[in-house]
Amino acid sequence: MDQADIPGLLSRLASDEDAARKMAVFKLQSSINDPSFADIFISSGGLIILRRLIMSSSGNTLAYSLQSLSRLLEVDMGWDIFEGPTAGDLVERVVELIVTNPLVNILRGAMSILVALVGHSQSETPATLSTPGTFGFRALRPAVAVYPQFFDLVIQKLQSADHALCGTTLMLINALIRDAVSNDPVANSNGKATGTEEWPKFIKKLQDLGLIKAVYHLMQSAALQDLAHPLLEFQSLTKVLLKKWKGVQVDLERPEHRRALKGLHIASAPNKDYMNGKGNANGNPIGRIEELQDSGKKGSRRHNPEKWRRLGFETESPASEFETAGFLGMMDLTDYVRKNEDAFQKMLQEQSAKPLHARCPVARASLAVTLALYEHFDCEHSDVEDVRGHQLPDGKQQEKLFRPLLLQWSRLHTAGLQAFFRLWKSTGAEQDDFGKVVELIRILIDQVIGQAGRGKDVVEVEEDLVEYDVGRLRTLQMDLLGLSFEDQWGKHLSKTRENLRKEALTFVKEQRVRCLLQGSWFSKPAPRKASRGEPEKSENRRATHGTLWRYTKLSHNRRYLHYADFALRTSHDPGLDALHEKVDLRTISSVVSNVSAPNDDSKSDSASNAAPLPSRHSTKITIYSYVNPEEARKDGDGKEQPLLTLYPLNHSLASEWLDGLLMLLDQAPITADTNKLVHLVEDYGLKIRLLNVRMEATYAGPLVGAGKVPSREGLDDDYHYTI
Structure with a gap:
């Protein structure tokens, strides 16, 4: 609207015809948030006319008038309307509208005005206020005394289906809480409040009226995006209140x-x-103690020590x-x-x-x-x-806030x-x-x-x-403790892990070798003809049909692998004297198997190792030697021939024997089962060491005086080194 039209606008606002007033104030609300327009409007006496409309009109005219004043206050102008002897009547009128009027468009405007009125005390210092006591919650006290149901009805508005009204209502509650907390009495030199603290009583009153429950439902509702700023501000104010309660010292004089x-x-x-x-x-x-304490004292009360x-x-x-x-x-x-x-x-x-x-x-x-x-x-x-006043992130980031x-x-x-x-x-x-x-x-x-x-x-x-689950909680505790030590003692912890891994490999090697020393049964398919690459003396010894059994065992001196084939699996494991064939471990060039090696998907490994073999002969371990060891030593490479083939009955047995043989040959284990066991032993070793360290040592800084250069006060240059 052109500023030159302001006199005509004021004339129509003061008209006796409701239609003219309604149209004029409708146009006013769209122009009054322009500071230059607002300045001329105020200097031309517009606040008096606007106040009259708020006090006497109804319906859309009243709604537009409230909205106009709200927008004027948003640009930090028009505060004079709340000063003077009639200011209390205007505030009471706005409070009355919130208590008695059911129209949403009127309620939104009235709430916005009170938000600005209460919040203005926090944006100004007491020295700059021309009329102290006319802003903040103090400005509402007389009107609330007339309408004591005001706070109850305000909190009920948080359940409104109109999101804009919910947001404005929550903004008013936030402003009231901020004002109550900011007017907390000043503490004296002893740290005690010099006046009566009113904010705890006020907060408790709001809570008793169902404030927390209403905001909690809003914060979990789908209307989060529309109410983001006031909800997040209420959340921050809740932290402020908790901090203030924590800061109040318990005093038996209170x-x-x-x-x-x-x-x-x-x-x-x-x-x-x-x-x-x-x-x-x-x-x-x-x-008995108290009887003794109180004996001879008439009327004295006995107290539990x-x-x-x-x-x-x-x-x-x-x-x-x-x-x-x-x-x-x-x-x-x-x-x-x-x-x-x-x-x-x-x-x-x-x-x-x-x-x-x-x-x-x-x-x-x-x-x-x-x-x-x-x-x-x-x-x-x-x-x-x-x-306040900042743009919030969208999507999942906002959800986390x-x-x-x-x-x-x-x-x-x-x-x-x-x-x-x-x-x-x-x-x-x-x-x-x-x-x-x-x-x-x-x-x-x-x-x-x-x-x-x-x-x-x-x-x-x-x-x-x-x-x-307590077990899961202890596991989490150990994981977090490990991370804490990793941050504090990274290099030392890495060295400790390295040493523990060596110890774990030694331990697991001994466990695997003991499995070989104990001996195991393996299946052996009946040959239809001489298997390619297998020694004929071992494969053609028996010309029977069906599945044979092979028993294999490591000698006590860990130098030979003894084995023999049997038609039936006996109930008692045969001894070394019954195993007529043997392989000298010194002649072994390599051990090859189709047992799966570990990969990044630990779940797949675990599932694979736990599942039974699809076929008795689907997994095998083949032991090779050089055809000509002398050539292999000279050239570093040579042709290999199979010495022995084992068909494990399950994945666990396959892991024990494959890695056991590899570790006997001073090679690293390759199966998921063995590597998992090594990691488990290493992890437990680390946890035992961590549990032996005091918790405060994890987070404590350097000792007092550490890193300081000692003073040379009182010393001279007469010193020497002892080498």
Whole structure:
């Protein structure tokens, strides 16, 4: 619209005819986001007319008016409309529309105005605000007091079928949370808040109204693309809140903190063990100790000397043990106890019957799970500002950005704590093993929660956490430990692997050779005529029909391979005296077989080795010697002749004998079975060595003072080397 038409536009906006006002404000909404146009509009008194339309009109005229003001605020102009004595009436009118008006086009405009109004306090410093207290959540307080159902109805709007309204509503909630958190009281020199913290109460109110559930469903829905920015911002704000709760130190001078600790103590049913007279950590009857302590004190209350240690704290001063996890750790522990009070009491009773060193410290376990989740979701690094106004990636990359499970923090903590109890029991852990179980929990959380897709239901994740196979978890732990050592000690680890491979080859060679020393039966097809290339004396010795058997065995001195053919396979293996034929290993030039060598597809190898042979004679091992050994030594090459052919009954036997013969001849094994066994022995050897290294040595940096040049202060030049 031409700026010269602004006077006429204002005239039509102030007209008594609804049709003229509607057309004028319709044109206004498409032009007012031009700063030059907006500047003239405001200087010509347009804000007064626009405010009048919002306060008195209805239908499309009202919708266009709200949209016009929203677009004006988007270009950071028109804030004067919220200043002065009538500002409160305008805000109350907008809040009233959200509470009472069902039309989506009106709701979208009203929500957008409140988003700008609340968010403006975060974009300006207090010194630049001409009228302090007119922006942010403070500007909404009087109107919300008139319409107390406002927040409930706002959260209900998150379930709207209109994605644009859902997005704007979530933007308003984000702005309100940011404003509440940013107005957190300043801490004094002792680290304690100097005022009353209102943001936890406000956040709890929103959560009680179903905010988390509504956003969780949106984050898992197909509307993700339309709501990407506000959803991702809400996710980042959730991390901010978790970080703030973690930063709040547990202080027994604060009533809510005292109440939380007292609730833990009462929920633990402290009188049960006390009244039953069960022993304390030293094996002394608790009841008797307290009777002695309280004798002669009328009206004094007897206290369990292990009041807090029986709950799993290390000392009788529980507040200090929340130092790392902060109030977030207390929230998680009290939430678990409140929702699982019977299981909590049963757990404590079971642990009280065990010696102190074998008890599972419930409270410490809860704090450990809290910190594991906190680190997994990387709550320490929030990127709210990076999310706002930036374009997000598409496709699978965007899917990875959204972590709806973060919103199910309490349920994940409960499932993680139950998994901790299960691991403690299944591994037979004791107090000294606490750190090891914590490490397993971290790996479990990374594996189950980290691998869960955006659409995976939290119920499935809870089941996976509690029921995850302990064997698989330990395997993952060893793999990760190996990778950690690889990063830290790459060269040293490579040398260790090389040495271990040599040891593994020596071990497997001995195992294979022992198979040859034990001897084995092989099948032998009955010859119809002299086989080409086979010695006639061994092949034509028997002229029988059907399958013959050949028994082969290595001599004790490992120099000769004895064998003989039999018509029937006897129940007892024949000895060396019954094997009349032999092959001198020194005359063997090569061993050839059609047994498959390993390839890159380990699954194919495994399947091939596990399957039975399709035919008894489909796999064979042929031992060759030089026809003229002297010529072979001179020329380095010579004609070969077969000395002995073996037909293994299965792949396992074929692998043992082929690689056993090759290794006897100082050659490398070639079958998948043997190489897999070598790798297995090498891997176990490495794991045993890694388990002998303290975990902190893996991640610890250099010792204090390492790498520094020592000072020469106080020394002179009178020194010498001893050679």
